[in-house]
Amino acid sequence: MAAAMKIALLAVAAMAVLSTASAATYNVGEPAGEWGFGINYGSWASSKQFIPGDSIIFKYSPQLHDVLEVSKADYDSCSAARPTTTLKTGNDVVALPATGTRYFICGIAGHCSAGMKVTIDVVSASSPSTLSSPAPASGPGASNSPPPPSPSAATSVRVTAGLGLVVLLAGLMA
Numbered sequence: 001m002a003a004a005m006k007i008a009l010l011a012v013a014a015m016a017v018l019s020t021a022s023a024a025t026y027n028v029g030e031p032a033g034e035w036g037f038g039i040n041y042g043s044w045a046s047s048k049q050f051i052p053g054d055s056i057i058f059k060y061s062p063q064l065h066d067v068l069e070v071s072k073a074d075y076d077s078c079s080a081a082r083p084t085t086t087l088k089t090g091n092d093v094v095a096l097p098a099t100g101t102r103y104f105i106c107g108i109a110g111h112c113s114a115g116m117k118v119t120i121d122v123v124s125a126s127s128p129s130t131l132s133s134p135a136p137a138s139g140p141g142a143s144n145s146p147p148p149p150s151p152s153a154a155t156s157v158r159v160t161a162g163l164g165l166v167v168l169l170a171g172l173m174a
Contacts, residue, residue: 023053025093028104028118035060035067035106041118051125054096058104062090065116068107069094075103075119078112096122 027033029044035058050056058067068083086107087094096102099122106116 023051023055025055025057026050028056028058033059035065035116037111037114037116039115041115045118045120050096050120050122052096052098052122053125054122056094056096056120058087058092058094060090062088065090065106065108065111067092067094068105070103070105072101072103075105075117078105078117080105080107080112083107096120098122099124 026048028035029039029041032039060067067087068080069085069087070079070083074080074082094102094104102120102122104118104120105112
C-alpha cells in the first residue's frame with residue numbers, strides 16, 4: 001500500500017512538472033527585448049516555437065509606441081484603422097492560449113512600415129519544430145552562427161526546478 005502511494009505521488013509530481021515546463025514567456029525582440037526600431041522581428045519570431053500556454057511581452061515607451069493586434073490584411077498593409085486589440089502600457093503581456101497566427105503592429109504613423117510589426121505563429125506542442133533556417137549571412141563581419149539562448153525562455157528553469165522537486169519528493173519517500 002505504501003509503495004503504491006509513493007508511486008502515485010511521484011506520478012502526480014511528474015505531471016505537474018511537465019505541465020508547467022511547456023509554457024514560456026518571451027520578450028518581443030530579445031535580446032534587446034524592446035518593441036522599437038532596428039530589430040528584425042521576422043527573424044526573431046522565426047527563431048522561436050510558440051505553443052499554447054506561452055506568453056509574449058511587448059516592452060516599450062508608451063509615449064513613443066503602442067501595440068495593435070490586427071488582421072492579416074491590416075498587417076500586410078500596415079493599417080491601424082481596425083485593431084482587434086490595442087495595448088498602450090509599455091509592458092503588455094499577451095497570452096497565447098491557442099494555435100493560430102497572430103499579427104501585431106505599432107499603430108503610430110510610419111512605425112509599422114519602418115519594420116515595427118511581428119507575426120506570431122502558435123503551433124501545437126506536439127508539432128515537430130518548424131523553425132526556419134536563417135538566410136545566408138552577407139556583408140562584412142556576417143555570421144551564420146546561431147543566436148545566443150534566449151534569456152527569458154523560462155522553460156529550462158522550470159524544468160530544472162521541477163525535476164529537483166521530483167527528486168526531493170522521491171528522496172523523502174524512500
